[in-house]
Amino acid sequence: MGDFNLTVILDAIRRAPAGLSRVELAQLVGLSPQTVSNISRRLLDQNLIVEAGKEGTGPGKPRTMLRLNSSGKYAVGVHLDPAVTTFVVLDLVGAVVKHSRITTPAGADPDAVIGTIAAEIKQLIDDSGVEAARIAGLGVASPGPVDLGEGIVVDPPLLPGWHRVPLRDALAAATGLSTLVDKDATSAAVAETWAGGPSGAGSFIFLYMGTGIGCGIVLNDEVVRGTSGNAGEIGHIVVDPGGPPCDCGQRGCVNSTCIPRVLVAQAESAGILACSGDRTDPTDPVGATEPTDPAGATGAADGPAVQERFVRLCAQAAAGDGQARQIIERSAVLVARAVSTVTDVLDVDRVVFGGPFWSCLSERYLERIPDLVRESSATRRIHAIEVVGTGVGEDVGAIGAACLVLEHTLAPRSQRLLLEG
Known part of the structure; x- marks a missing residue:
């Protein structure tokens, strides 16, 4: 007590x-x-x-x-994305002391990726000038699903070859830091509660716009993780019943209609972007043919290429390209359908968007999605649902990872009241 x-x-x-x-x-x-x-x-x-x-x-x-x-304690945060891995050292009030970013190593060898991450963490701490004794621990935000209790990454769709990878224990051994692993979307929600200001209070969902799309959940100021730590997996919500097939067996899921590599594939098929040479059939489940070789055309190997091409697509839409704009606006409608489903189920005050791909989507999405969510809300005559961008910034995943450490160490949680027999 x-x-x-x-x-x-x-x-x-x-x-x-x-x-x-x-x-x-x-x-x-x-x-x-x-x-x-x-x-x-x-x-x-x-x-x-x-x-x-x-x-x-x-x-x-x-x-x-x-x-x-602010200097009483520090935490290190790592956001592992199939395209880019981001690192931060965070102080106790949630301010970034040091930051770095690297391209996520290509291929399907988790050990090589973990070794690269560990080396970058050590360099970041050295560069920050923070005393090692003041670092409370390391937090890692990873694509889901994860085995939260064991700190294991379990076959994330966009990280081929990552079959039950013990990411927590491997990084703890490599860095000597007490380590926590959580989903990227959940970590982003934690960041919003710690460093987002007004947008991180009360009950909200965090729509994480990265290489994939995820959802973090906060109810009455407490992050909700679910039985296994995987609450908020929205990738298989059907938003377009006549849409392309998904690897889950359904058609028109979020994962097969809205994620960046699907939109890039659509743009290439329409001739808006020149074909990159590594893309296959855009109508295939989740927007590209899954290779038999894990190091093939999709997943971590093409993450940076997809990121660059998606940014280019968004820029063309902003510059007035009608076809590019149509692709982005269509994705906004579909994402709004998924958001409406979740907000109706959870009855939250707010939807917060963020993540590495959010900045290039924000203008178009904030024009379209608030009205769409409001029109379909089951509680629209009772309370409004606010739709905003994150108050944390584009590094919300890495900041959230560091905030996992602060949350675990310092935040009030009901589990602390349990008495051991």
């Missing part, structure tokens, strides 16, 4: 950038002034908070304000 109360107080201070006095804390969290004073002393001794001056305008003694100590 004491540890839970400590995290409740720390979380309240975190959510008040201007700081809170001990009296305000006691009123806010419902604990006695003596308990708040004792816990505040513990947090000061651990260098997690600081006394940040005195404030007071009325009668009585000015109150000492308590704020997070």
